[in-house]
Amino acid sequence: MTQMSKRTRPITPPTPKAEHRKAARPATPKHAAACCRPIDSLLNPELFRALCDPTRSSLVACIAKCGRGCSVSEVAECCSVDLSVVSRHLSQLADAGVLHSRKEGRTVFYAVRYSDLTKMLRDLADSIDECCPDGRAEGGCCVPR
Amino acid sequence: MTQMSKRTRPITPPTPKAEHRKAARPATPKHAAACCRPIDSLLNPELFRALCDPTRSSLVACIAKCGRGCSVSEVAECCSVDLSVVSRHLSQLADAGVLHSRKEGRTVFYAVRYSDLTKMLRDLADSIDECCPDGRAEGGCCVPR
């Protein structure tokens, strides 16, 4: 247990869920100074975390292609996992900002947050571009040695 | 690299790696017919899987901001995990197409695949847009009930 010495592992007790995911993010590394900061916030693991599971991503694709809000049980037909699993995945995706949920009577409709999602992706792409467009970067912010 | 093929599990022999990740992907769901297919391939969990870990994403941010190729030990200074862990993360990111590696003598330089990465992100954003631009989608491909 002492294996992971100091960082991210308060020995045992509280286990605040996905703890190590929160911690390991050294604000400003030695190299790579203050330039191009937007990438730090845009390269948010939470979004990717939501989309990294194939079941979840297929659910997103299903709803996206659907174009309208889909109920949980409707979406569940898209894949072979239990309805409860789908329910959990959808709420997870909603938490991550990928989906939007709307309750109507006893059914819950999930829809893709098209513009938010595409904005996140494009902003990230932009921030990556900004970091180092072709020519630039030589003698950039990161000390060579 | 197949670094973690069947490793770390002496107990259960066959363990076909990340099995469930491969499987759960019902080609064509009942709803959401053949329209807007690109999203299926672009919403690739593998890319997100690579970026979903905060340590990994901070490594990517570090290298991105760096602008040039960074050696493993250099990058390791950006975060507080063991060098071996960084090495594994970097090769994982390279496998996912996020980074590019180049060996020079005994050092390995990793650099962000700027254009590939931004292309993937923008294409995905485009495919999401295509799926359902504002007005469209009513009475789309997914049967309402």
Next chain:
DNA sequence: CCAATACTTGCACGATGACGCAAATGAGCA
């Protein structure tokens, strides 16, 4: 009020992931 419908939540289990340490491999250099 009761039953049915549509989800959500609790729980247990097996698989996977991230990690550190130590040993191994590879590549220059004296």
Next chain:
DNA sequence: TGCTCATTTGCGTCATCGTGCAAGTATTGG
């Protein structure tokens, strides 16, 4: 050849994740 530096790999450990089943909650209809 032997040594050192840079990185990778083997292995054990612990936490987290995805999943199914069963029970619980909310909402609508009779």
